[in-house]
Amino acid sequence: MATKRYTLSIFTENSPGVLQRITIMFTRRKLNIDSVTVSETERRGVSRFTIVLEVDGALIQKIAKQIRRIIEVLHVDVFEEHEIIAKELAFIRVEPVNDAEREEILAIVQQTEARIIKDEEQNIVLEFSGTREETDALCDHLTPFRLTEFVRSGRIAIPKKGVTHEEAIRLAV
Amino acid sequence: MTASRKPAATEKLSAEISGSYAVLESLVRNGCDTIFGYPGGAIMPIYDALYDYRKKIRHVLVRHEQGATHAAEGYARVTGRAGVCFATSGPGATNLVTGIADAMLDSVPMVCITGQVAAHLLGTDAFQETDIIGVTMPITKWNYQITNAEEIPAIIDKAFQIAEEGRPGPVLIDITKNAQIDMCEYDHTPKPLKSYVWSKPQPKTGDLERAANLINEAKQPMMLIGHGILISHAEEEVRMFAEHTGIPVASTLHGLSAFPTDHPLYTGMLGMHGNYGPNLLTNEADVIIAAGMRFDDRVTGNVSKYAPDAKIIHIDLDAAEIGKNVGTRVGIIADAKEALQGLIPLLLKSEHPEWIARFQACHHEEKEKVLDRDIFPKEGMLKMGEVVRVLSEKTHGEAVVVSDVGQHQMMAARYYRFKKSNSWMSSGGLGTMGFAVPAAMGAQIGAPDRPVVAIVGDGGIQMTIQELGTIAQEQLPVKIVLLNNNYLGMVRQWQELFFDRRYSFVHLENPDFQTISKGFGVPAILVEKREQLSEAMDRMLAMDGPCLLEVRVEQEQNVFPMVPTGASVSEVRLD
Ligand SMILES: Cc1ncc(C[n+]2csc(CCOP(=O)(O)OP(=O)(O)O)c2C)c(N)n1
Ligand SMILES: [Mg+2]
Numbered sequence: 001m002a003t004k005r006y007t008l009s010i011f012t013e014n015s016p017g018v019l020q021r022i023t024i025m026f027t028r029r030k031l032n033i034d035s036v037t038v039s040e041t042e043r044r045g046v047s048r049f050t051i052v053l054e055v056d057g058a059l060i061q062k063i064a065k066q067i068r069r070i071i072e073v074l075h076v077d078v079f080e081e082h083e084i085i086a087k088e089l090a091f092i093r094v095e096p097v098n099d100a101e102r103e104e105i106l107a108i109v110q111q112t113e114a115r116i117i118k119d120e121e122q123n124i125v126l127e128f129s130g131t132r133e134e135t136d137a138l139c140d141h142l143t144p145f146r147l148t149e150f151v152r153s154g155r156i157a158i159p160k161k162g163v164t165h166e167e168a169i170r171l172a173v
Numbered sequence: 174m175t176a177s178r179k180p181a182a183t184e185k186l187s188a189e190i191s192g193s194y195a196v197l198e199s200l201v202r203n204g205c206d207t208i209f210g211y212p213g214g215a216i217m218p219i220y221d222a223l224y225d226y227r228k229k230i231r232h233v234l235v236r237h238e239q240g241a242t243h244a245a246e247g248y249a250r251v252t253g254r255a256g257v258c259f260a261t262s263g264p265g266a267t268n269l270v271t272g273i274a275d276a277m278l279d280s281v282p283m284v285c286i287t288g289q290v291a292a293h294l295l296g297t298d299a300f301q302e303t304d305i306i307g308v309t310m311p312i313t314k315w316n317y318q319i320t321n322a323e324e325i326p327a328i329i330d331k332a333f334q335i336a337e338e339g340r341p342g343p344v345l346i347d348i349t350k351n352a353q354i355d356m357c358e359y360d361h362t363p364k365p366l367k368s369y370v371w372s373k374p375q376p377k378t379g380d381l382e383r384a385a386n387l388i389n390e391a392k393q394p395m396m397l398i399g400h401g402i403l404i405s406h407a408e409e410e411v412r413m414f415a416e417h418t419g420i421p422v423a424s425t426l427h428g429l430s431a432f433p434t435d436h437p438l439y440t441g442m443l444g445m446h447g448n449y450g451p452n453l454l455t456n457e458a459d460v461i462i463a464a465g466m467r468f469d470d471r472v473t474g475n476v477s478k479y480a481p482d483a484k485i486i487h488i489d490l491d492a493a494e495i496g497k498n499v500g501t502r503v504g505i506i507a508d509a510k511e512a513l514q515g516l517i518p519l520l521l522k523s524e525h526p527e528w529i530a531r532f533q534a535c536h537h538e539e540k541e542k543v544l545d546r547d548i549f550p551k552e553g554m555l556k557m558g559e560v561v562r563v564l565s566e567k568t569h570g571e572a573v574v575v576s577d578v579g580q581h582q583m584m585a586a587r588y589y590r591f592k593k594s595n596s597w598m599s600s601g602g603l604g605t606m607g608f609a610v611p612a613a614m615g616a617q618i619g620a621p622d623r624p625v626v627a628i629v630g631d632g633g634i635q636m637t638i639q640e641l642g643t644i645a646q647e648q649l650p651v652k653i654v655l656l657n658n659n660y661l662g663m664v665r666q667w668q669e670l671f672f673d674r675r676y677s678f679v680h681l682e683n684p685d686f687q688t689i690s691k692g693f694g695v696p697a698i699l700v701e702k703r704e705q706l707s708e709a710m711d712r713m714l715a716m717d718g719p720c721l722l723e724v725r726v727e728q729e730q731n732v733f734p735m736v737p738t739g740a741s742v743s744e745v746r747l748d
Contacts, residue, residue, distance in 0.1 A: 017306065024311050065493035071315040071335060171370050 003054045005034075007084055007157045010049040010067060011075040011165045013172060014040065018072045022049060025067050031055060035088070035154030046074065046169050052155045075168035079159060086157035090135045091117075092126045093149035094142050101145050108141050187360045192322030193222035193353045196286065198361075199329035201229055205257050205284075207248060207618055208232045209241035213261025215301060216288025218353035220259075233618065233647060236639035238265050240611035242272020243600075243637070246281045247615030250598045251573060251623075253404070255282040255336040255344075256615060262289045263301030266347070267308065271605060273343045274312040278602025279427065280400060282341035284332045291351045292320040305347050314342030320349045322357035338371050340491040341404065374490070376507035376515045384462070384486045384503045385519035391460035393528045394420045395451070397443060397472075400427035400601075401465015401489065401509045408432065408594045410513035411464070417517060419524035421532055423451035425466045426601045430591035434570070440532045444472045446583040449543075449734045449745055450535030455480050456743040457531075464488040465509040468498040469602070478741035488512045542747045543733050548588055554727035555703055557581050557656045561588040564626060564654060567710050572596065572624040573616050577609035577633035580662035583732045585628040607636030610653060614640055617649045624652070624714070631657040631683050638689065644719045645694035652713055653695075655686060655723040658730070666731045671738075690721040697721040 012018045019038065026033055034052040041048045055063075060078055068076045092114075096102040105124060109116060112134075118125035128138055135152060190198070196219055200208070208230055212220045223232060235241040238260045245256025260269050266287040276283045290299040306318050315335045319328055325348070332344040388394060402411055408431050415422050415438045422432050423440045426447075432439050441448025443455070452474075455461070461483040466472070468487075473479040476498060484502040487495050488509055495504035505512045547558030561584050564572070570592035576582040576599040591597060598616065600608035613627035634655055644651050661679040668676055690697035696716065700709045700723065713722045736745045 017310065020307070020310060028311065062493070062497055065495075065497075069491070069493050 003056050005052065005054050005081055006057075006060045007079045007081075007086060007155065008049070008051040008060075008064060008067070009077040009079065009157065009159070009165070010051065010073060011041065011169050012047050012049065012070075013072040013074065014045050014047045015072055018047065018070070019049070021070045021072065022051070022067055025063055026053070029059075029063070037154035037156050039156075041169070043169055043172070046172055050155055050157050074172050075165040077159065077164050079157065083161070084157040084159055086131060086155050087129050088132060088135060088153050088155045090128045090130075090138075090150065090152040092128065092139065092142060092147060094124050094126070095122045095146040095148050096124065097122070097146065105142065105145050108138070112138055114138060187358060189356050190359045191218070191222065191353070192325050192348070192355055192357055193218040195322060195325040195357055195359050196329065196348065196353070197222050197226045197230070198359060199326045200257065201226070203330060203333040204254060206230060208257045208259055209235055209244040209248070209615065210259030211235055211238050211241060211261070211265060212259070213265045213288065213301070215262035215290055215350055216259060216265070216286075216348075216353070218350065219286070219288065219348070231618070232259075233614075233643060235611065236642050237637065238268035239271050239607065240614075240637050240640045240643065242269050242276065242283070242285070243605075243608050243611035244615030244618075244640075245283050245285075246272065246276050246279070246608075247575060247598060247612035247617075248619040249276075249282050249341075249615075250612075251595065251616045251619040255284045255333055255341075258283065258285045260285065260287050261301070262287060262305070263303045266303055266305040269345075270308065270312070271603075273309055273345065275600050275603040275605045275608065276343040277312045277314065279600065280341050280404065281343065282336040283343040284329075284336050285343065285345040287345060287347045288353070289318065289347045289349045292349045293351070295320075295349070305345065309345045312343070313345050316345040316347070318347040318349070319352050322352045322355040325352065325357060326359060334371070339373070373508060374492070374506045376505050376512045378515075380503055380505045381512070381515045381519060384505060384516060387460050387484050387486060387502065388418060388420075388462065388516075389521045389523075391420075392525075393454075393458050394418070394460040394462065394525070395455065395458040395483075396420050396422045397425065397461060397463040397466055398422060398428040398431055399425040399464070399466025402428055402431040403465075403595050405465065405490070405508045405510040407465070407508075407510035407513055410510055410517065412436070414513050414517055414520070417522055418520050419529070420462070421525070421529055423448075425469070425472055426586055426599060428466060429586060430594055430596040433592055434590040435592070438529070441536070442586055444469075445474070445736050446587070446732050446734065447736075448536070448587070449539040449747060450532040452734065452736055452742040452745040453535055454531060456482070456741065458483045460484050460486065462486045462488070464513065465490075467494045470498070473498060474736045474742040474744075475739055478743070539734065539747065547584070555700070555706065555724055556730060557584040557658075557726050558588050559703075560654065560656060560706065560724050560726065561585050561628070563706055563710050564628075565589045567707075567714055568624055568626065572626045573598070573613075573620060575599070575609050575613040575616055575625065575627045577627070577629040578604045578606045578663075579630040579633060580658070580666065580730070580732050581628055581630045581656040583663075584656075606630075606633040608633070610634060610637050610644075611640045613651045613653070614644050614647070614649055617651045618647075625650075626652045626654060628654045628656065630662060631655065631659060631681055631686075632661045634686070641690060641693035641695050641719075641721070648718055650717060651719050652716075653719070653721045654713075655721060656726050657683065657686065657723055658726050658728045659683060660728055662730075663732070665729070669729070669731065670735075686721065686723050695719045695721050697723060700724045
């Protein structure tokens with residue numbers, strides 16, 4: 001089975017339990033989800049789930065159809081990596097022990113698109129948004145400087161070709 | 174206390190009523206005339222209101238909530254409308270689980286209403302609190318918890334709509350006690366649903382044309398029919414399709430009775446214990462038209478060796494079924510009736526005499542090696558197959574046959590000769606022992622004018638035997654044929670064939686079923702010898718009320734043909 005990274009965009013009515021209904025479709029096949037992000041869409045009452053996982057290509061299409069069958073689900077898209085613009089947000093805490101280290105951290109920040117959102121002597125918090133690989137690369141650079149805490153959001157993604165779900169959610173709440 | 178909460182006279186379009194009355198009004202307006210249920214603390218306000226609806230709704234007091242679910246399934250399958258169950262919170266609700274799972278796998282419309290602790294107690298481990306929404310989420314088509322009386326009418330409308338529309342399935346509505354007691358505005362004019370819009374997919378012309386081309390060019394085509402034919406009432410279309418194209422028809426377990434057993438183009442049942450020809454020849458077919466069936470693993474055997482030469486045309490209303498288990502050349506997402514109506518005009522009139530002759534040859538082989546010995550044995554103990562044959566003859570193939578799960582199920586499926594559509598029900602997807610007795614009870618209520626006969630094993634009957642009490646109390650003329658082999662026969666067969674005859678916990682020391690049945694108020698007849706069978710069957714069928722006919726059958730008989738697990742359908746064994 002050749003697995004690939006897929007991103008699902010799932011549009012649903014905003015009601016309790018929908019997340020559980022969707023995750024059941026993965027857990028019953030013992031699949032592990034890499035990330036989930038949920039937010040309200042441009043339309044009130046409609047939620048958007050962005051789910052990322054590594055899975056066989058034929059299987060993801062079957063699962064997508066089973067998810068589409070959930071009553072609250074209005075629309076499902078399955079995207080490959082090249083079809084989407086995708087980012088995640090990360091916070092990174094570093095604790096430099098001296099000024100030399102501080103300088104090096106600031107240099108790294110300059111080279112990347114990271115932003116300093118808290119700056120105390122031994123407590124610097126950076127914010128970074130980028131792809132998973134870019135975030136990982138930044139972390140690798142910062143590891144020597146007492147990287148003590150790292151948290152990232154799930155992926156959010158939008159298709160490059162334009163909106164796909166407009167019709168499907170037109171009739172919704 | 175109740176009087177003030179009764180709904181006001183219906184000439185007023187809108188009225189203040191309690192949530193419990195709103196539940197019952199909503200059930201009535203959705204066409205519910207029967208409820209299978211069992212009361213308890215958390216659903217008492219609804220039961221109190223039900224007391225005022227005794228003339229409009231028949232409530233059947235089952236003996237276990239599982240019985241309610243199977244009865245609702247039986248009712249739903251004969252009427253095509255959702256079966257309705259009531260249960261209290263906690264143990265009442267969890268007792269519904271098996272039947273809900275059964276209805277989910279077999280696409281049976283059902284609406285279960287459970288009582289729940291008051292909203293302010295949710296999540297506190299209150300007395301008889303179970304998170305039944307969480308428990309049933311994977312086994313319902315939809316479920317919902319109502320905590321506010323105002324939600325009741327719209328949610329119950331939606332529950333019926335979801336249960337019955339499209340591919341049917343079970344819905345569970347959990348109602349907290351406060352929502353049952355609180356008053357709400359009840360609008361007697363039906364409201365349009367705003368949040369759930371389902372539109373029936375229409376067959377696409379391009380798909381129909383591609384399918385028609387494949388069928389018109391096929392040399393060895395086969396048609397496979399399933400439960401979807403019965404659900405969409407496409408029996409006539411299947412017959413027209415088959416007679417026009419000369420294509421042989423085989424049925425899944427759930428498709429039985431959709432096509433008359435005696436029709437010259439009918440080749441038999443598919444699957445693990447299906448007929449020899451349709452299993453064997455699946456792997457020689459060049460085109461397969463599958464309608465309203467889902468290529469269950471019991472039908473396909475080893476799926477990687479299934480129908481290697483066939484271009485598969487799959488008609489199903491549920492898009493998720495297309496391509497799920499087998500690759501398809503053309504997927505038609507549509508109601509089977511509409512798809513076939515669209516397809517038939519595109520098809521050339523044809524015949525396939527040589528191909529049909531292959532099926533006939535297989536049938537002769539099966540007849541000689543299996544069938545004649547099963548249904549016309551000359552000596553030895555009585556056999557399950559001959560009991561089914563005699564039943565089939567004496568009911569002229571016109572009864573509603575409800576089977577349990579095991580060897581007797583396969584014998585019933587193989588040897589009852591169905592003349593009327595919608596005459597067979599069994600637990601196929603879940604394979605639930607204990608299904609038959611309560612399901613037959615529900616079927617009899619749904620089809621009071623038809624003879625309903627349950628065929629059940631000595632193991633399975635003991636899982637829901639208490640429903641004999643319900644049958645007696647309701648005076649339902651259900652007939653129960655108990656095929657007693659003192660074994661969990663199907664499991665014993667597997668142990669014999671695949672586990673070196675190591676009979677590990679399959680022998681049953683049974684109770685005296687005659688005494689038990691009579692104790693419940695259901696007359697019972699015992700048959701131990703071949704000479705007694707015919708007369709005993711007549712006596713059972715002549716009874717006005719219920720009757721249990723226990724037949725002592727050969728203990729170690731096996732069901733053949735058989736496709737062993739992991740084998741290809743073409744490796745079907747006759748012995
Ligand atoms: C609730 C449940 N438990 C266990 C099984 C597994 N099982 C399938 S058939 C069978 C034996 C059924 O025995 P009986 O009812 O006597 O029927 P027979 O096969 O002897 O005709 C068993 C145990 C099942 N299908 N359902
Ligand atoms: Mg038995």
